[in-house]
Amino acid sequence: MSETRKRSRRRFGGHAHKKQRGARELEVGAQGVLVTCNMNERKCTSEAFSLLSEYADALYGPEQPADTGDSLSEDEEDAEAALKKEVSQIQSSMKTRQQRFSAAQSGANNVVFIHTHGVDPEQLVHHILSDLHQTKKRKSRVILRMLPVSGTCRAFPEYMEKFLSVFLERWFRAPQRATYQICFKARNSSHNKREEVISAVAGLVGKLNPLNKVDLTNPELSIIIEIIKTVCCVSVLKDYMLFRKYNLQEVAKESTNQSTGPQEVAKESTNQSTGPQEVAKEPTNQSTGPQEAANQSTGPQEAANQSTGPQEAANQSTGKQEAANQTQEHGEGEKAETESCNFTAGNGTKEAELE
Numbered sequence: 470m471s472e473t474r475k476r477s478r479r480r481f482g483g484h485a486h487k488k489q490r491g492a493r494e495l496e497v498g499a500q501g502v503l504v505t506c507n508m509n510e511r512k513c514t515s516e517a518f519s520l521l522s523e524y525a526d527a528l529y530g531p532e533q534p535a536d537t538g539d540s541l542s543e544d545e546e547d548a549e550a551a552l553k554k555e556v557s558q559i560q561s562s563m564k565t566r567q568q569r570f571s572a573a574q575s576g577a578n579n580v581v582f583i584h585t586h587g588v589d590p591e592q593l594v595h596h597i598l599s600d601l602h603q604t605k606k607r608k609s610r611v612i613l614r615m616l617p618v619s620g621t622c623r624a625f626p627e628y629m630e631k632f633l634s635v636f637l638e639r640w641f642r643a644p645q646r647a648t649y650q651i652c653f654k655a656r657n658s659s660h661n662k663r664e665e666v667i668s669a670v671a672g673l674v675g676k677l678n679p680l681n682k683v684d685l686t687n688p689e690l691s692i693i694i695e696i697i698k699t700v701c702c703v704s705v706l707k708d709y710m711l712f713r714k715y716n717l718q719e720v721a722k723e724s725t726n727q728s729t730g731p732q733e734v735a736k737e738s739t740n741q742s743t744g745p746q747e748v749a750k751e752p753t754n755q756s757t758g759p760q761e762a763a764n765q766s767t768g769p770q771e772a773a774n775q776s777t778g779p780q781e782a783a784n785q786s787t788g789k790q791e792a793a794n795q796t797q798e799h800g801e802g803e804k805a806e807t808e809s810c811n812f813t814a815g816n817g818t819k820e821a822e823l824e
Contacts, residue, residue, distance in 0.1 A: 493573040493584075495700050497623055501584040502594060503575065503616040503695060503702060512611045514572050514581050520608060521570050524597050525588055532569050576698045577656040582618075590617035591704060598712040598720055607721035614716050616693055617704050624658060624701040626669065633703065634673055640690055640705050641677040648684035649674060652709075655696040666694060686710075 502521065506513030526532070568586065575582040585593070594617040601608065622632035640647065651667045670692060674681050691709035695702040706715065713719035 493571075495573055495575050495582045495621075495697060495702075497621050497700060499573070499582070499584060499618070499621050500590060501570075501573075501582055501618050502590050503614075503618055504581045504583060504612055505614045505616075506579050506581065506611045507613060508579065509611045510579065510581055514583075516609045516612050517581060517583055517615070518570055518572075520597065520612070521583065521585075521593065524600070525569060525593060528593065528596060529588065576700070580656065580697065591619055591706065593617070594715065595707065598708075598715060598717070601717060601720050602712060605721070607718070609717050612717050614714065616695065616702075616715055617706070618695070618702040619704045621703070622701050624661060624696045624699050626661070626665070629666070629701055630669060630673065632701075633670060636703060637673060637677060637692070637705070641674050641681050643678040643680075646678050646680040647689040648682050648687075649690045649692060650683065650685050650688040650709075651692045651694065652714075653694045653696075657698050658696045661696055670694065 504517045571584045573582045691706045693704045
């Protein structure tokens with residue numbers, strides 16, 4: 470019975486092992502990076518840590534280890550007590566040490582939140598995307614988007630209005646002005662409507678400076694509002710449309726296909742556009758070919774006509790000959806008539822003389 474109970478407890482026991490140890494939840498006042506993935510959060514978290522650490526070391530230098538405290542004196546205690554004290558100090562230092570990046574549960578599926586300490590998330594993520602855009606390299610397989618989070622507040626209208634009226638002054642308060650757009654996304658939250666939030670934020674930006682204008686095609690700044698349950702994550706980003714809404718996969722595609730691609734596509738389009746013209750020219754040439762053939766076929770006719778020209782000339786010459794013959798015949802007729810007249814006349818004179 471005891472063995473069956475142990476097996477049943479092992480099989481159908483508590484589900485505490487499914488929860489990640491040490492993982493915190495997204496809370497108000499946190500700064501970091503929202504990372505979205507496709508059905509593989511563990512792989513996404515490991516890729517995010519490696520990618521953020523790589524570029525953070527390049528920007529801010531390698532991360533310094535925390536101090537373990539004062540060294541133990543040789544005269545303090547025996548070896549066993551000294552070893553226990555050293556282990557306790559290491560454990561306490563690991564607990565109190567703030568790492569540069571730490572993961573947290575966001576409260577939504579396929580979304581991971583990475584806390585940042587001593588790092589500007591906007592600067593870091595922008596540096597990552599600009600490098601990926603220039604180097605044409607894809608450095609992640611699971612990560613889709615990386616959205617920096619500069620501030621968080623409670624996701625209720627009164628708290629959001631109070632927080633954003635102060636948060637947005639850095640970019641939109643006079644004399645500063647810019648074109649902007651507002652991107653809103655809510656996950657596991659139904660108490661905020663998209664149109665109401667966007668209109669409220671646009672009203673706050675207009676109050677800060679009336680010269681701030683909305684531009685949905687190519688804005689200078691993009692106000693990102695991501696709501697997950699009861700936490701509102703806010704950031705103001707540059708080059709949001711250039712970096713394909715901060716999508717790492719699309720940026721890699723854009724850098725490989727679209728940076729060099731527009732020229733190639735333009736060339737292909739020009740070739741394709743000129744192709745129909747050439748094709749159009751070819752059938753016209755081919756269509757004119759029969760005309761040329763007809764013209765060539767008319768050439769013999771012209772030659773025949775030219776050849777008939779001498780015939781016409783010959784006919785004309787024969788006509789002249791006929792006219793000459795006619796004139797000759799006419800002349801001979803006249804001569805005959807005159808001769809006959811003369812003969813008759815001569816005969817008449819002879820007859821007259823005979824009489």
